[in-house]
Amino acid sequence: MNATRTVRVYTSVGLVAAVVLAVVFVPLLFPVDEQAVDMAHKLQAPSLAHPFGTDDVGRDVLLRCVYGLRVSLLVGVVAALASTVIGTAVGAASAAAGGRGDRLVMRVVDVFSSVPHLLLGIFIVAMFRPGVWPVVVSVGLTHWLSTARIVRAEVLSLRSRPFVDAAISGGASRLRVAVRHLTPAVLPQAGLAAVLMVPHAIWHESALSFLGLGLPTHRASLGNMIQDARGTLLAGDWWPTLFPGLFLIVPTLAIAGLAGVWRERINPRRRSELML
């Protein structure tokens, strides 16, 4: 049981490290124009010169995958951080307000949750010119809802613990209890929510790009590449679809694996807290 866990930890950490190194250093080591068209070498099958082959306008698929993953990771991380900050603030404020204010905030959260994220996201990107930041704003603004719920529930359950009573009896102010006892207790949960949000945000970015609403079509993005490759796949040229797909799936699984390890690290202590 421990051995499989260790394997999972090292696999996740190794994969995430490899992805980060690749998206940081490959563009530095191969400063080529990943958007340059080379019709003389279009749709070449994987070979030594082009390990992932070339696409329908002769661009190297491996390089475009790396550049695309870079954009996706950037969007994913920034959007996840933004949504976590919004969600934590709203959830904590809602729990702190209590009563009518709390009910009002949570009903607003319910209303937003009832609309599919992607639909709301499309609505937001449609208001801007295509680019990276509209996608970040769209994903960030649609994904804080679950974090707000988690943080609110956590604060509510923490607030009635005896250690808060002990702090009050020790003369702590409301602010001190919030800063010293409640926030540190909520941060691991919020951090976990942020990490889990990264793959989700990457998938949303890809979905928006695939629908033609995300990044400009010439930019290398995993969603754009899969969209572009649809025609060639029908002709039997599988590599422009398969490799971006793998670049989408493997890093997201690795990040999710990392989040799983984190969750296990949080939980044992929690269990011991509740056990007695």
Next chain:
Amino acid sequence: MSAAGNTPGACDPPALRLSGITAGYERRSPVLRDVSLTVRKGEAVGLLGPSGCGKSTLARVAALLHRPWAGTVHLAGQPARGWRYRAPRAQRTFAGVVFQQPRTAADPRLTLHALIAEPLRATGRAVEATDRVGRLADAVGLGPELLTRRPHEVSDGQLQRACVARALVLDPGLLVCDEMTAMLDASTTAALVTVVEDYRARTGAALLAVGHDRTLLERWCDRTVEAAGLGAPDERSRTPRARETTPAGTPASGT
């Protein structure tokens, strides 16, 4: 309201006076109804009763942690002017509270040293922390190497020792021990009772000890009170007031 504190000989105001307390958690089903209890200065009162009879609620009311629906609380002669965060800091810290379960009463992220020092930090007396925590840890029997550990790295007994030290760190005039020893073995129980009694002998602090261990409370306290007579749900119509008993061989008056 014939408060026991008004008896001749005890001219100081009682450490704790609860009068006509009605309290509960759910509307229309009070846990306590019209309960009155007085703990004189320097006196040790044991509150006895089975689980669920409201004795812990009464302890929380006495420590200003639970707002009663009716009734008044006087601490050292001063009427309570608020509950929880709204209580004036001096009134809140007048009562040092030890809870039944050290696990839930300790912030799992603090080291034992930080846990004991927290009330000093919260009241702007952080400079005294090193000195006072060291002395208190010594008194409750926690070695220096334990003070750097976090709650999940120590036993229940060790954690409860730290919680007792935390309750004493602000020199409270009243100690409220809510089933303090329920989770502990006999030797730790004896050690912690000794710590509390040493502190009381030194400072003249009063004690409200809540529990269901009759033998322990009758030996520990000057007098014991049956919580059943204080307004527990099944007894409330019969005896709305405290039925106070004095065990034989124990002086009835406080020091």
